[in-house]
Amino acid sequence: MRTEAYGSEKGGVAGFLENPVVGMAPWIIFSLLVGPGRFELAVGLALLSAVALVVTGRIVNRGSSWKILEIADVVFFAVLAVIGALASDGTLRWLETYAGELSNIALTLIAFGSIAVGVPFTIQYAKEQVDPALWDTPAFLRTNRIITAAWGLAFLVAALAGAYGDLVLHNPDNLWTGWVIQILAIVAAVRFTVWYPDVARARARGERPPHTAGFLAVLAGLLVPVGIIVLIFEDGLWWLGLVLILGGGYLAKVLTNTASASSPPSP
Secondary structure: OOOOOOOOOOOHHHHHHHHHHHHOHHHHHHHHHOOOOOHHHHHHHHHHHHHHHHHHHHHHOOOOOOOHHHHHHHHHHHHHHHHHHHOOHHHHHHHHHHHHHHHHHHHHHHHHHHHHOOOOHHHHHHOOOOOHHHOOOHHHHHHHHHHHHHHHHHHHHHHHHHHHHHHHOOOOOOHHHHHHHHHHHHHHHHHHHHHHHHHHHHHHHOOOOOOHHHHHHHHHHOHHHHHHHHHHHOHHHHHHHHHHHHHHHHHHHHHHHHHHHHOOOOO
């Protein structure tokens, strides 16, 4: 009997894991683009990408099942598009300010709600890539719960950051709350989605799992571009930009070396 947490005949674990990430693309596009004067653009691109993903999925893989996330994508952004088209100027301004938080909260509820009902949304993608013999194994189910929860947490962080920028700072386009924190949360979830199944698979096989430093090294490396952004857009915080660039580069190197040193020797 196979014991892997994941196995795939359609391009490997990474190929399977890209599917739920792609399914969340409309939400990511919307939450990052929406803001004063950009509601119509954000919701239009999000809806267009949601419909394109559904149509492409049905054409490329006609046996593919309908996904919770796909349906939520189209319904949510179609409703927002209709509301935006009929809204008064005051309502439109409210949407421009808070729709990003609404979308992040909606996806947070979808993620944790799907876990609560026993169908974490990543599992629907996984079942199309994984041997059916693994569908009911504890490792497979647990891994999907954890990955789905990671995405729910990422969008919760993004929602809280956006809300702080809107309600406390009164600045929806604040560099940190509107962009940096939200992007880092999403990238962290993407990285975790790629990294964690290797951990689950190694544990299921009784092998030593990849070191957490491998996951953290990529996140540390992101501090370098953040530092560059700070140097460009935050004149009064040039020193912080330098700290992030130098500290992020050094930390990424240390973590990468730690992960490499802890990797099991090749047979």
